[in-house]
Amino acid sequence: MRQMIKFLLFSLMVLLFLSGCNANNESQDIFQYKDSFVGDNSAVGNIVNQLQSGEHLVGFELKTKEKPYGIILNYDWPESENTHKETAIYNATFLFALVQNVDWITFNFDNQEYTITKEKLQESYGVELSEFKNEDELRKFTEEFLKKYK
Template identity: 65%
Template sequence: MIKIIKCFFFLLLVLLFLNGCNPSNVNEDIFQFKDSYVGDNGAVGNITMRLPSPNGEHLNGLELKTTKEPYGIILNYKKADTPEEIEKNYKETAIYNATFIFALVKNADWVTFNFVDQEYRITREKLQKWYGKNLREFTNEEDLAKLTQEFLADKGKVSQFFRE
């Protein structure tokens, strides 16, 4: 009987340990990382993991440029092993992801997106001018996503953003 009890508690301990290792924070609000800094690789990594990837690609790493101002982030993508069903445009993905990074990371001045066959660099100044809003003023994901989707719906505006 004692062996059964010991075995039960051992299994319970293993299950509790495995549950503690579960990455349940993936669904948490991305705005918990608001006011992060480029130098905080944990926060920037968590932000970028929650952002969408285009055309069956996935984030393959990031570089934080913190040695001199202006500070920036480089996101490197690579081809995924299996294609995703959702196809996204590189330009739209870059704008969407940069919008969230600039809203959440205080001192990020630019972001470079290295996709498999395209590279885009977006600055905070240019993106905020495009929106006509200070992205730092947003306090929740819903309002920021609504603004972003509103602007991304106009393909002409998106194309114009990258021509300027």
């Protein structure tokens, strides 16, 4: 009986360890949230926490009562204006690529506020953001775009 209890405890520990490893791998793949909707609080929260400066995010609001739908992201991050602009463009790119029905995003950084619309950003890029299939492809595209405008 005693060996049976030890075996069960050991098995439980192995399962918990494997579950923990699996959960970490899933949270790193931001494209698992592709085709989410603004109203999916959990998906949007997981996306924004994995984006640049996610550690400075202090909260977000989803505007879903009437179209156009939007997201407001609030950061506690006293950095330079250029860093804020780049972060806003980078993060907006990912959110527009992953969240189907988001039309605008407002970024609040201490004393700076930026609102980016999907229409204007896609116009600047010259591509449909929902066409991107993986994080590496979108990240490289966005970084190249940002290099041109530094």
